[in-house]
Amino acid sequence: MTTIALSAANIWKSYGSVQANRGISLSVAPGEIHAIVGENGAGKSTLMRVLQGIERPDSGHVTVMDREVAFSGPGDALAHGIGMVHQEFMLAPDLSLLENLVLGDEPVSFGRGAFARIDWQAAEAQGRELAQRIGIEVDWHRRAGAAPVHIQQFVEIIRLLRRGTKILILDEPTAVLAPQQVTELFDLLRRIREDGTAVLFISHKIREVTALADRVTVIRQGEVAFAAAVSETDGEEIASHIVDGHNPVTDNVKRGTPGSIVLNVTGLSAASVEKSHPLHDISLTVHAGEIVGLAGVAGNGQVELMEALFGLRAATGKVELKGTDLSGLDADRRRAAGIGFISADRRHEGLAIEASIEENTIAGAHRAAPISNGLWLSLRARKAVALERLKRLSVKYGTLRDPVGSLSGGNQQRVVFAREIAGPPQLLLVSQPTRGVDLNGIAAIHSILRDFRDAGGAVLLVSEELDELQVLSDRIVVLAQGRIVGELGADADRRDIGRLMVMEGAGV
């Protein structure tokens, strides 16, 4: 009798100087659902990559069905019965669900290799039998891309079961699903559990963990912070372990002195990007001389909110800047009205990475005096404006003509700031300002933001780093599933913030 379907023992894995996994151990028994929770960057993905044979651990063992294994690649893990359903579905959208089900392992009635005749009747029978066993209905002849998302997800699961998967790993499976569909997925997973399949379930939502899982492991900073049987703990206790209790040292941090209202948002709603949450009825204000931090697990509407505020995404509701209604205006007009935008995606949105440092620095100001006289550009004024802007933020670079991609991450980000605060704007929308930036760069960017605030600017700051939010912000607003679920002071206990982020508004 197998007692352990899959276990990881003392897994260490580092990337360069980053220790992603520091001695993680966990195990899942046949017929058990084991939830893994943790912040972005806690080390969950690395662990999953190790369990799937994509990465080799630096040290530690992986055991499958009571036997120690050393995977040579992802195919090896599949052969051992480990299957993973990713956040992005892996179905071929233009094939039917049935074709997707058997793709790569088709039942054959005649011949072999390239001349084999695929036995579609057998394929359909297999599909129907599996679907029945886990209690769902599938229209097998439907084009995969046209099927509802939860059906696509179920077919991925069935596809893995058909290939002999005994250990199913699901990476945030509910992120794309509506509440009704989540219920269906959970019913399905419970039936799979009864068949003796082991399920590893990665989630950010405590309520789902307590509703579904048998055991839970919390990973924090590459280590197991907490592990327990779900029956012996509760949501509060789990949530308290996701974020550590060590608030950053903020004794010497100078906070802002908020003035009049700069940004006033009422009832903002917007459609979502894929696998994220639509914005629902967001209302918030940001004052002059104030940094408002927006906390939340990635994909809970942060991208949508920032894009909607800057006019890059269609939205309903009202956005006012110093009493002027900006609703419905495009990015160009909002920029002119006094909004700066620091994109979370520096390489693909914040900068044109192949264009010169000079062009990246002056973009947006290229149509007005002194650079343009309405007909053509003054190269001298263009250069002068660029030099002045770069000097103000002491950006280090070779020559103005170098592609901006040749700079370090920190200096690239300074170029973005140099462009966006040059106006100067009244409101700066800032997303993940220090992602991929070294320590010195982080300090510099923090002081740029503080200086901007102290000069009377308003800042709305999105960051996945709670430390960063607490060090910089004057207030913290928590976003979960596209809604604002709470507001705290910057010195609030970070466990409270973490709890709000994962409890789906239970704390409000």
Place this chain on the structure above:
Amino acid sequence: MTNWLNRGLGFAVPLLIALLVSAVVLLAIGENPLDTFSLMLTEAFGSPRRLASTLSAATPLLFTAIGTAICFRAGVFNVGADGAFLIGGLAAVVAGFSLPAELGWALAPICLAIGAIFGAAWLFIPGWLLAKLEVDEVVSTLMLNFIAAAITGYLVNGPFLSAQSGNNVTPLVHEAAELSRLMPPATLHSGFLIALAILAAYAFWTRRTSAGLEGAWVGLNRRFSRVVGVSVQRTIILAMVLSGVVAGLGGAAHGLGQLHRFTDGFSAGYGFTGMAVALLGRNTPLGMLIGSILFGALASAGTTIQLFSNIPLDLVNIIQGIVMIFAVIELGRITIRRRSKT
């Protein structure tokens, strides 16, 4: 420095490979490659008259290359310069023989403007379709080329068929509408000067105007462009329309300067050779000037070379083809960029 080196190599490598492959072909048919190449050089550049005929052959290519480059640098893969060349050419020629000759010196500029306007209108169609409805521009411009060939083919054989001369040609334009010959009796005409002026304007537009700058940004990164307040849709449509202006003007200059009429088979694939020139020259003014003269030289040397040697004209076509293929390696990069633009 490295930038210059890169650009130079990007230009020289396709050419060198083409020469190498051609040398192998020449050796295989028992000819001395060096002799042949020097004969070609002499035929293309050996005397003022030969030079004039090379530049004359380069003129339409320069127009279509610039027209194509305007779109390529904005990430718009417009292959429709040929269609705009035809439409602009026919429109200008029809104006050239049907407007009153009494307009005198003003007639030629009017006809050129008409050619440019028709070219612009022609490529506005795929530009609008791309910007507003996301219709793939490769498909739409390619198909519009066929439609342009069919429309002009019909008109030149029907409504605008010349009563006097044989078949498939329109009447000659008024003498006042003709572009002057620069070095008679060579066919080199002032359209070449117009092409050079357009090239200078293109150089100015790309570096010294906000619209030109925005075109490059949209080509490099559309999300960035939106963030810095550039309308991607407007930039795409503008690129297409400007491309149509230049290609249409090219057709007009070809009709008014070279042929003095419109004929069936008006464009000997100028749109496509121009595309190769734009790729080879990497959209740079100097690169496209050299590229168009190179292809012009191949075309003019090719026609005379078989008179003086055993070299078949096909060999020249082979060289041209090989240069294009290696120029198109650059096209592979553009296509990747196109895919990743959304």
